[in-house]
Amino acid sequence: MTADRRWRIGLRALGLGYLALLLLIPIGVVFYRTFENGLGAVYDSVTTPAAISAFSLTLTVTAIAVPLNTIFGVLCALALARGRFRGKALLNAIIDLPFAISPVVVGLALILVFGRGGWLGDLPFQVIFSVPGIVLATIFISVPFVVREVTPVLKEVGDEQEQAAATLGAGRWQSFWRITLPSIRWGVAYGVVLSVARCIGEFGAVSVVSGKISGETETLTLLVEKRFQNFDLAGAYAASALLAFIALATLLAMTMINPRRDDA
Amino acid sequence: MTTLALNLRGRPAGRPGALGLGVSTLWLSLIVLLPLAAVVARSTEGGLDAFWSAVSSRQAVSALRFTLLVSLVTTLINAVTGTLIAWILVRDRFRGQRVVNALIDLPFALPTIVAGLTLLALYGPTSPVGIDVAFTQFAVLLALLFVTLPFVIRAVQPVLIELDREMEEAALSLGANARTVFLRVILPNLVPAILSGAALAFARAVGEFGSIVLISGNIPFETQVASMFIFKQIESDNPIGAAAISVVLLALSLVVLIGIRGLGRWGARHDRR
Numbered sequence: 001m002t003a004d005r006r007w008r009i010g011l012r013a014l015g016l017g018y019l020a021l022l023l024l025i026p027i028g029v030v031f032y033r034t035f036e037n038g039l040g041a042v043y044d045s046v047t048t049p050a051a052i053s054a055f056s057l058t059l060t061v062t063a064i065a066v067p068l069n070t071i072f073g074v075l076c077a078l079a080l081a082r083g084r085f086r087g088k089a090l091l092n093a094i095i096d097l098p099f100a101i102s103p104v105v106v107g108l109a110l111i112l113v114f115g116r117g118g119w120l121g122d123l124p125f126q127v128i129f130s131v132p133g134i135v136l137a138t139i140f141i142s143v144p145f146v147v148r149e150v151t152p153v154l155k156e157v158g159d160e161q162e163q164a165a166a167t168l169g170a171g172r173w174q175s176f177w178r179i180t181l182p183s184i185r186w187g188v189a190y191g192v193v194l195s196v197a198r199c200i201g202e203f204g205a206v207s208v209v210s211g212k213i214s215g216e217t218e219t220l221t222l223l224v225e226k227r228f229q230n231f232d233l234a235g236a237y238a239a240s241a242l243l244a245f246i247a248l249a250t251l252l253a254m255t256m257i258n259p260r261r262d263d264a
Numbered sequence: 265m266t267t268l269a270l271n272l273r274g275r276p277a278g279r280p281g282a283l284g285l286g287v288s289t290l291w292l293s294l295i296v297l298l299p300l301a302a303v304v305a306r307s308t309e310g311g312l313d314a315f316w317s318a319v320s321s322r323q324a325v326s327a328l329r330f331t332l333l334v335s336l337v338t339t340l341i342n343a344v345t346g347t348l349i350a351w352i353l354v355r356d357r358f359r360g361q362r363v364v365n366a367l368i369d370l371p372f373a374l375p376t377i378v379a380g381l382t383l384l385a386l387y388g389p390t391s392p393v394g395i396d397v398a399f400t401q402f403a404v405l406l407a408l409l410f411v412t413l414p415f416v417i418r419a420v421q422p423v424l425i426e427l428d429r430e431m432e433e434a435a436l437s438l439g440a441n442a443r444t445v446f447l448r449v450i451l452p453n454l455v456p457a458i459l460s461g462a463a464l465a466f467a468r469a470v471g472e473f474g475s476i477v478l479i480s481g482n483i484p485f486e487t488q489v490a491s492m493f494i495f496k497q498i499e500s501d502n503p504i505g506a507a508a509i510s511v512v513l514l515a516l517s518l519v520v521l522i523g524i525r526g527l528g529r530w531g532a533r534h535d536r537r
Contacts, residue, residue, distance in 0.1 A: 019368075
């Protein structure tokens with residue numbers, strides 16, 4: 001029994017030590033470095049015109065990408081959970097593609113379609129090095145989240161209640177709004193939280209297509225990189241701390257939604 | 265009864281699905297498939313020779329080789345540490361366990377560029393403890409370990425929770441020691457989950473970019489990974505060459521994805537009735 005206990009404590013120390021060295025201590029250092037010059041400096045650094053513009057661009061892009069992917073995600077999950085059709089396995093595989101593809105390749109793909117000499121290179125408005133390109137890149141990388149969270153919930157819930165509603169004369173919309181949506185709402189919420197975090201944090205794909213014009217096409221993550229490369233370490237840490245706070249808020253939201261999702 | 269039967273038959277079995285299917289196909293085609301098709305189709309725009317010379321240039325080969333190697337090492341380390349941490353989270357009891365459990369997802373929630381900066385703060389030139397591994401191959405490994413941390417843990421955890429304890433108790437009562445129980449009873453049950461988590465980690469590591477940008481220094485033939493090489497090709501206005509390397513990466517991702525599906529089926533082979 002004591003040998004077992006010794007093993008247990010040894011393994012615990014090993015695992016937690018690994019987590020501390022890789023995850024917790026580095027993040028602690030960033031927060032320490034951010035706030036060692038006082039709150040005022042941090043505040044000044046995240047309220048420069050470039051920072052405010054970067055933050056609002058990030059929020060705008062997220063506000064476009066997440067609702068679109070949520071609508072798509074719920075519809076796609078309905079098709080996957082309820083529909084019977086050929087090519088379902090293929091559809092499933094395509095949805096996972098954005099998880100498995102390098103963000104740089106995503107950016108490159110958009111350049112090859114919408115850039116100079118691309119398939120759709122002569123649209124009347126600019127896509128690459130402009131906001132539409134950033135939006136498209138962000139939508140691409142956040143496609144799978146809502147689908148992947150909602151499909152299992154739909155399968156679990158089953159469609160008996162929808163059938164009952166249909167026999168009682170409910171229309172498709174009525175049945176969707178009053179039966180289906182309420183039963184999957186926590187799954188949707190979880191997917192939305194994951195999507196928001198991913199959209200705000202996207203760097204690689206956006207970095208390729210944005211052109212990084214300060215005040216115009218610079219997102220918050222790109223600002224972190226630029227400040228770091230301009231030797232503005234304190235500024236980079238401040239912007240990072242802001243992003244890290246968003247990430248921690250995401251984790252909090254996830255831990256609050258998760259148990260409810262299990263009851264639903 | 266007639267109306268009920270009519271309603272049931274008239275109820276569109278796949279109708280919400282049908283609308284969903286149409287919208288999904290259209291959305292995925294526009295957002296995902298069209299751009300990826302452009303990468304594949306345009307990678308050979310300069311002819312097969314140009315494709316081959318882009319893929320087989322010394323710098324490209326070196327970047328691809330390093331990417332594969334460092335991703336494999338990352339995956340192996342993850343398989344071990346991930347299983348260990350999942351074990352601690354499920355079978356051990358200690359204070360703060362729930363906080364640790366929630367923090368495991370932090371690498372997914374934290375922007376990759378912040379992850380890189382974070383590691384640089386502790387293990388870079390300004391390190392408070394005097395460890396500076398910035399711009400080395402080890403730094404790339406560190407970044408990949410950071411961003412792929414959750415995959416194996418989150419794959420193994422649910423399996424470990426569901427695992428029937430009676431099997432272990434039976435083995436113990438028959439005289440097996442803890443080591444034998446782990447190797448002969450627990451581990452075989454976890455293998456499918458470990459493999460699928462590891463495969464996801466591998467796919468992620470092969471394409472990783474954001475967390476590596478700041479910490480790798482992007483030294484050709486040394487710390488340059490494939491995604492950084494592609495990025496440099498795009499910057500030097502060579503998108504077609506970049507597309508050629510991307511096709512190689514895409515092919516790798518596809519193989520891994522197909523492998524994961526196969527593993528999933530293999531892992532669930534006893535579930536089918």
